[in-house]
Amino acid sequence: MKKLILSVTILLLVALVVHAQHEHHMNKKDTGRSGKPIKDSAMQEEGDIPMSHAFSLHLPMNRNGSGTGWLPDASPMYGYMLHSKKWMYMVHGNLFLRYTNQDAGNKGSRGNSRLDAPNWFMLMAQRKVGSKGLFHYNVMISLDRLTEGGAGYPLLFQSGESWHNKPLVDRQHPHDLFSELSVSYTYAFSRKVDAFIYFGYPGEPAIGSVAFMHRPSALSNPDAPISHHWNDGTHITFGVATLGVRLDRFKLEGSLFTGREPDENRYDFDKMRFDSWSGRLSYNPSQHWAFQVSHGYIKSPELLHPDENVNRTTASAVFSLPLENDRWVNVTTLWGLNKTTGHNGENAVLLEGALRLKKTEVYTRYEWVQKSVEELDLDPVKYGEETIFPVNALTAGISYDLLNIAKTRLALGGQFSVFFNERSLYGLYGKNPMALEVYLRLYPGLMKMNMQHK
Secondary structure (H helix, E strand, O other): OHHHHHHHHHHHHHHHHHHHHHHHHHHHHHHOOOOOOOOOOOEEEOOOOEEOEOOEOOOOHHHEOOOOOEOOOOOOOEOEEEEOOOEEEEEEEEEEEEEEEEOOOOOOOOOOEEEEOOEEEEEEEEEEEOOOEEEEEEEEEOOHHHHOOOOOEEEEEEEEEEEOOEEEEEEEOOOOOEEEEEEEEEEEOOOOEEEEEEEEOOEOOOOOOOOHHHOHHHOOOOOOOOOHHHHOOOOOEOOEEEEEEEEOOEEEEEEEEOOOOOOOOOOOOOOOOOOEEEEEEEEOOOOOEEEEEEEEEEOOOOOOOOOOOEEEEEEEEEEEEEEOOOEEEEEEEEEEEEEEOOOOOEEEEEEEEEEEEOOEEEEEEEEEEEEEOOOOOOOHHHHOOOOEEEEEEEEEEEEEEEEEEOOEEEEEEEEEEEEEOOHHHHHHHOOOOEEEEEEEEEEEOEOOEEEOOO
């Protein structure tokens, strides 16, 4: 059954791409290479093919993040673009073949090493509906369950979700096969005012920054942040409905969604509950910046702790600066707070950046996360039930594009991480354990975009 579901999903993606390519060739005689421009489009690819944001006819496509989140308009985009007479399609993704060794110095007992392949793939499609409407859908899949197994990949101090009814600690959980199946409709009241409705099963509610796998500052890093469940841990939610309105540079949106995180079966569709809510205010003051603040009530997110509800508050800033000749600077900073009734609040801070120099990318990530005894699956009698352990993690890496064929790139990369932990955890982790990784990364080429300021 699992193989059948996987086969059908892959065939569906292939069929949609082939269909889009077929329509593109069939309509090329009518539209020509440039196509007919959409007057309200804020950005166009080389060749003047019209493109717009997923939730606005008056915003550039580069602002697309994850779910309904915003990136800066100056963000780089990596993908394959296909057009027909009425539809615009984009395919993108990320695939790593890597070896990771968490605790390379064998200082503790909680590290592990393995050869694996974290991955995700996405198809986006949209078309105009009348002169002011826009219909959009997303299909996102991940083969993590096949490449990472049920327990995911080793990652020191990571926590969240479970496997075989045991909490996943020092491992990043695999993502579901169906990571997003969403539809949306947007209506443009004017050039500065849009309203939209979004439904996902699964999808992403309006809370937190753009998810880590879609942030330009994190694209070359194979690892999820250890603060993932303080910020963007809701990016795969089985049942989410969002209403939003854009007022010029501001966007206000609210979501009803299922609080429970995906269960251990990564191939099925979990029950829709709509028992949680969130609100987010976004602001893009210029093409280089994207800010957001958000808050949400998440009911019973963890399967093993069904009586615990989380109030999550986040704030983030994303910066993108394109330089000459395919060079880019991308930076993200964020803060998240998880508060559970009867327990102290737990904070997380992340700062990550990437410098792109044509074929070479140098990147880094710093995190400070407060992990509880429960998060680290420690004995509350030995360590104290309310003890909070501050963890600092610093990562530095570099990648280099070996090949660029048919708008597809193959990069060779490596990174190291150092974790700074409390003395009381030395017996489990050692003092300042280090992780090493080497990888090959397969990903789409850079899409050439021309900004049109209006």
